[in-house]
Amino acid sequence: MSLARVVAVAASCAFSGACEECLHPPCGAPQLAIDLRLTASAGPLSDAVVEASVRGYPAFGVGCTAYADETVCPVLGPPGDYKLAIRVPGFQGTERTVRVREKPGGRCGCRSPEPVAVRVVLDRS
Numbered sequence: 001m002s003l004a005r006v007v008a009v010a011a012s013c014a015f016s017g018a019c020e021e022c023l024h025p026p027c028g029a030p031q032l033a034i035d036l037r038l039t040a041s042a043g044p045l046s047d048a049v050v051e052a053s054v055r056g057y058p059a060f061g062v063g064c065t066a067y068a069d070e071t072v073c074p075v076l077g078p079p080g081d082y083k084l085a086i087r088v089p090g091f092q093g094t095e096r097t098v099r100v101r102e103k104p105g106g107r108c109g110c111r112s113p114e115p116v117a118v119r120v121v122l123d124r125s
Helices: 003-016
Strands: 032-039 049-054 060-062 071-076 080-087 094-100 116-121
Touching (some): 032 049, 049 071, 060 071
Parallel strands (some): 032 116
Antiparallel strands (some): 032 071, 049 080
16 A cells, blocks of 8 residues: 555544554454363362464464363464364363354454354363
8 A cells, every 4th residue: 555545544534533444454463263161170270271273373372361160261363173182280181173263244354253162171080
């Protein structure tokens, strides 16, 4: 986009309030793809380790936060088929495959995920 076009759109935005979101970097920060929640009869799982992978991206670790009744592990990323490997010391590890669809109405060529809620109950090993 030329400098003249950027200035014209910025001026239009300033006067009309109708801004084009595509002036900024096209897709911004990753969005919530999977709302992963872990539970066990033993209480919170403070040592949960979750690794996620989705086609086209390297595998990555997911940060988890333990609360009184569940452990929340938000998985951020694009739409796609995810593989989740869930490990907690003292519990049986498990894997899940989760399909995250694309949210309709993406702007500027950006693909936004339609978040999926996943609940996993872990058993002692």
